[in-house]
Amino acid sequence: SQTIHQWPATLVQPVGSPLSLECTVEGTSNPNLYWYRQAAGRGLQLLFYSVGIGQISSEVPQNLSASRPQDRQFILSSKKLLLSDSGFYLCALGIGLLEQYFGPGTRLTVT
Amino acid sequence: GNSVTQMEGPVTLSEEAFLTINCTYTATGYPSLFWYVQYPGEGLQLLLKATKADDKGSNKGFEATYRKETTSFHLEKGSVQVSDSAVYFCALSDGDSSYKLIFGSGTRLLVRP
DSSP states (O other), rough: OOEEEEEEEEEEEEETTOEEEEEEEEOOOSSEEEEEEEEETTTTTEEEEEEEETEEEEEOOSSSSEEEEEEEEEEEEESSSGGGGGGEEEEEEEETTTEEOOOOEEEEOOO | OOOEOOOOSOOOEEEEOEEEEEEEEOOOSSSOOEEEEEEESEEEEEEEESSSOEEEEEEEEEEEEBBBTTTTTOOSSSSOOGGGGGEEEEEEOOOOOTTTTTEEEEEEEEEEE
């Protein structure tokens, strides 16, 4: 069965600092991978998805970027964090073409 | 484009009460529909799904029926428990690209003993 690891679990960063969140998956190969953000009290916003190494699609223009350097690794980055970047970041992998399996999430607070 | 609309929460119920969380959708084509649940501090878990009209998804006492005529996928449970307290998300598969899911804004359920 598939497993998703996300780290760190929580992060507090000052405005203007860089960001790197990592997601790794086990138990599957060549998965579709996704980054979502959940702002406090709000729904999920799809940020990026990837269908393979080096292939990234961006859903929302913003100061975040994503990379997929390896088949089972998906990284979310920012050069300079904004207050509005605070939220709960979830990595997910696609199961077949319909379902998604979510990781435990990273809670980011930008101060 | 495709979208999902859920009833706003929070929904507060007493234990053993009947639960309905409304979900309606707008979509082209024939999307699959899902309910995900998020317990406090955790990621999302798939609760149930339905892939075609009139399908009923069910799991852990929860049910939802894919109603194409009313474009709805309401979540129901006959008798809720305190442990059901969570945020529930309705979602559909994006008909334009089967790689993506479109989520509703979520409905928080609080069950009191």
